[in-house]
Amino acid sequence: MTIPLGAYLLVGATLFAIGVYTIVAQRSAVMVLMGIEVVLNATGLNLIAFWRFVRPDDYSAQIFLILIVTIGAVEMAVGLGIMMLLYRQRRTVQVDSYTALRG
Amino acid sequence: MTAFDIAQIVAFTLCAFIAVAGALGMATTMSMFRSGIFLMASFLGVAGLFILLAADLMGLLQIMMYIGGMLVMILFMVLFMHDPGGAMMAAMPGMMAPVERFFSGGLQQGEGRNGDHADMHAGNGEAKEADRENRQNGANGEHHAQHDGMQHGGSDMSMNMEGTHMDDMDMSMVTPVRRIAAWLAVAIGVGLGALVLLRPSWPTVTRHPDPRSAEAVGMLLMGKYMIAFEGAGFLILLGIVGAVLMARVERHPDNGGRDARVGRTDAPPQIAPDPVIPPSPDERPNEEHASEHHAVAHPPSHRRPA
Numbered sequence: 001m002t003i004p005l006g007a008y009l010l011v012g013a014t015l016f017a018i019g020v021y022t023i024v025a026q027r028s029a030v031m032v033l034m035g036i037e038v039v040l041n042a043t044g045l046n047l048i049a050f051w052r053f054v055r056p057d058d059y060s061a062q063i064f065l066i067l068i069v070t071i072g073a074v075e076m077a078v079g080l081g082i083m084m085l086l087y088r089q090r091r092t093v094q095v096d097s098y099t100a101l102r103g
Numbered sequence: 104m105t106a107f108d109i110a111q112i113v114a115f116t117l118c119a120f121i122a123v124a125g126a127l128g129m130a131t132t133m134s135m136f137r138s139g140i141f142l143m144a145s146f147l148g149v150a151g152l153f154i155l156l157a158a159d160l161m162g163l164l165q166i167m168m169y170i171g172g173m174l175v176m177i178l179f180m181v182l183f184m185h186d187p188g189g190a191m192m193a194a195m196p197g198m199m200a201p202v203e204r205f206f207s208g209g210l211q212q213g214e215g216r217n218g219d220h221a222d223m224h225a226g227n228g229e230a231k232e233a234d235r236e237n238r239q240n241g242a243n244g245e246h247h248a249q250h251d252g253m254q255h256g257g258s259d260m261s262m263n264m265e266g267t268h269m270d271d272m273d274m275s276m277v278t279p280v281r282r283i284a285a286w287l288a289v290a291i292g293v294g295l296g297a298l299v300l301l302r303p304s305w306p307t308v309t310r311h312p313d314p315r316s317a318e319a320v321g322m323l324l325m326g327k328y329m330i331a332f333e334g335a336g337f338l339i340l341l342g343i344v345g346a347v348l349m350a351r352v353e354r355h356p357d358n359g360g361r362d363a364r365v366g367r368t369d370a371p372p373q374i375a376p377d378p379v380i381p382p383s384p385d386e387r388p389n390e391e392h393a394s395e396h397h398a399v400a401h402p403p404s405h406r407r408p409a
Contacts, residue, residue, distance in 0.1 A: 002108040003115050005307055008152065009299040011119045017292030018126040025284035030135065030180050034142050037173060038126050041149045052156040054305060056312035059319045063328045065161055069168050070335040074342035076173045080180050081346035087183050
């Protein structure tokens with residue numbers, strides 16, 4: 001076991017930070033979804049790293065990762081459906097052009 | 104240190120670099136299509152890390168689900184976007200931060216604006232200096248380069264904004280708060296990294312997991328976690344039906360009975376002027392009166408103009 005747990009956690013932290021930057025800074029809804037995917041990837045990486053180094057004989061972490069991937073896929077499908085609907089109505093999917101609920 | 108350890112370190116470095124550099128390129132390039140390809144590289148790197156962590160089933164799941172499923176959806180939606188190739192932003196390199204310029208190099212350029220060129224060249228010189236400084240930062244330099252670049256790109260943007268319209272902001276793929284976002288991301292990354300480095304005493308064990316982990320995962324999935332598994336399946340079904348119901352075509356011109364009852368936003372159909380009685384200006388248009396005459400003259404399909 002030459003590579004410590006901290007190295008994987010650092011990679012996960014970097015991926016998480018980049019994902020948060022993408023979610024906040026991008027204006028197109030597709031890019032926001034991509035950022036969410038990167039954040040979910042960082043979560044899964046941390047989960048699997050902890051499984052491997054702390055409880056390698058309990059496979060619940062892999063089940064949890066399967067559920068995370070499933071929910072990510074459903075969220076992506078529904079998000080893209082919403083974007084198709086918005087694009088048909090207003091011909092744009094930039095998230096800062098939908099300000100109808102601004103007070 | 105055996106050859107196996109060296110191979111492990113090399114594999115980890117390669118996969119971590121691919122994952123992080125792919126994510127960084129996804130976040131900073133101006134071309135949305137290139138973002139999708141960078142995202143695929145990031146997924147592949149994370150899948151390699153999963154395999155390195157002895158979770159080979161999860162690595163395969165990552166490749167099949169993310170790259171085979173989600174990335175196809177993303178690249179399909181990118182085709183709907185405004186300027187997916189980033190051509191308009193590529194024509195204005197002065198508005199980009201150095202990291203963004205690095206990751207969007209070689210993009211096909213659209214039409215640049217003549218008024219921006221002077222500002223652009225002025226900004227280029229400064230940006231090159233900032234880039235040179237960033238290269239000297241060394242370790243952890245990517246984050247600083249990003250953050251410095253955002254700051255610099257922000258100042259360039261404000262410089263350009265003074266002379267031109269608000270249209271320039273609409274071309275950009277990123278929001279005006281990207282400087283704050285970069286600061287926030289750097290703060291989160293540094294905070295999480297400090298948490299990891301300052302408390303490295305996790306109760307780790309040294310035994311290796313069973314190499315036949317797929318069998319154990321399958322048994323768990325069908326035994327202990329069956330409710331969660333079935334719930335995930337039901338969630339997928341709901342998601343598919345919901346997405347199709349939301350994104351389906353609203354109008355079927357050949358068959359009005361198939362028209363969707365959701366998401367209708369168009370105004371109610373105009374009441375056509377009566378062909379028999381010419382409308383007088385003082386008479387208020389009476390809907391009941393009009394529809395009475397129009398039930399015969401206009402079939403129902405005409406009420407819903409396509």
